[in-house]
Amino acid sequence: MTTSLRVAVIGASGRMGSTTCAAVEGASDLVLTGRYDAGDELGDLGGAQVAVDFTVPDASPGNVRHCIQHGVHAVVGTTGWTTERLAAVESLLAAHPAVGVLIAPNFAVGALLMMSFAQQAARFYESVEIVETHHPGKVDAPSGTAARTAELIARARLDAGLGAVPDATTSDPRGARGADVDGIRVHAQRLRGRVAHQEVSFGGEGEALTIRHDSFDRVSFMPGVLAGVRAVPEHAGLTVGLEHFLGLV
Numbered sequence: 001m002t003t004s005l006r007v008a009v010i011g012a013s014g015r016m017g018s019t020t021c022a023a024v025e026g027a028s029d030l031v032l033t034g035r036y037d038a039g040d041e042l043g044d045l046g047g048a049q050v051a052v053d054f055t056v057p058d059a060s061p062g063n064v065r066h067c068i069q070h071g072v073h074a075v076v077g078t079t080g081w082t083t084e085r086l087a088a089v090e091s092l093l094a095a096h097p098a099v100g101v102l103i104a105p106n107f108a109v110g111a112l113l114m115m116s117f118a119q120q121a122a123r124f125y126e127s128v129e130i131v132e133t134h135h136p137g138k139v140d141a142p143s144g145t146a147a148r149t150a151e152l153i154a155r156a157r158l159d160a161g162l163g164a165v166p167d168a169t170t171s172d173p174r175g176a177r178g179a180d181v182d183g184i185r186v187h188a189q190r191l192r193g194r195v196a197h198q199e200v201s202f203g204g205e206g207e208a209l210t211i212r213h214d215s216f217d218r219v220s221f222m223p224g225v226l227a228g229v230r231a232v233p234e235h236a237g238l239t240v241g242l243e244h245f246l247g248l249v
């Protein structure tokens with residue numbers, strides 16, 4: 001008989017945290033050991049082997065540090081992971097080599113495929129822009145997914161020897177051309193009724209390619225979250241991106 005994997009959720013009352021608690025409770029091989037929210041003492045996380053963090057960018061690094069120091073594997077969906085924050089996790093993990101941490105900008109399998117397809121397409125097109133659309137409760141822009149997609153496209157363009165995306169704009173006092181992420185324009189929309197959506201538009205001479213993904217419901221993230229929970233104890237160290245656990249890279 002196999003024993004259930006013990007899982008705690010941090011940010012448990014939030015949109016993603018509450019959906020994750022329900023998904024863990026619905027999985028026969030997992031047991032929910034604790035729900036933690038802002039102001040709660042994490043302690044030993046109720047004896048959890050894996051903690052899932054869906055909180056806010058300012059809180060997540062401290063929660064991950066706590067997990068690592070207590071020997072608890074972490075699956076993190078919260079955004080805001082800068083290069084410096086990732087480096088701090090890696091150096092702490094060096095002192096706790098048995099612990100695994102997965103930080104995933106997006107857990108929806110379709111979003112992973114969308115990013116992968118965009119990365120593949122990048123070298124063939126002179127022009128590319130990203131539009132991400134989310135619910136109006138989202139606090140950060142651009143989305144972690146859009147920022148990651150832009151990074152992947154920028155790297156692929158660089159590897160292919162492509163120059164800057166053509167753009168004659170010399171006057172944009174109101175920022176209508178969007179954010180510049182590694183040379184790729186990213187536009188963020190916040191609309192009531194939406195969940196999480198992204199369109200990557202490529203343009204070449206006489207043609208266009210559009211790659212689009214839609215999460216209509218937060219349940220779309222749950223197969224990926226649970227896959228991360230099940231896999232992270234077998235992957236010591238830091239992994240950025242669920243695609244590494246799904247054979248997509």
Ligand SMILES: NC(=O)C1=CN([C@@H]2O[C@H](COP(=O)(O)OP(=O)(O)OC[C@H]3O[C@@H](n4cnc5c(N)ncnc54)[C@H](OP(=O)(O)O)[C@@H]3O)[C@@H](O)[C@H]2O)C=CC1
Nearest residue numbers: 011013014015016037038054055059077078079105106107
């Ligand atoms: N990787 C992925 O696939 C996905 C990632 N996300 C990301 O996940 C994060 C959460 O999103 P979402 O669920 O919509 O946000 P919510 O605002 O709905 O939830 C965040 C929760 O975290 C709680 N919280 C805040 N600070 C702490 C803390 N120090 N310790 C514990 N809990 C805390 C909040 O409590 P309170 O409200 O009381 O402050 C709230 O309940 C965002 O960064 C979002 O971008 C979202 C969807 C998918």
Ligand SMILES: O=C(O)C1=N[C@H](C(=O)O)C[C@H](O)C1
Nearest residue numbers: 079105106138143144145196
């Ligand atoms: O806040 C959200 O909702 C989401 N956040 C993540 C992001 O910023 O990319 C993932 C997904 O887009 C939903």
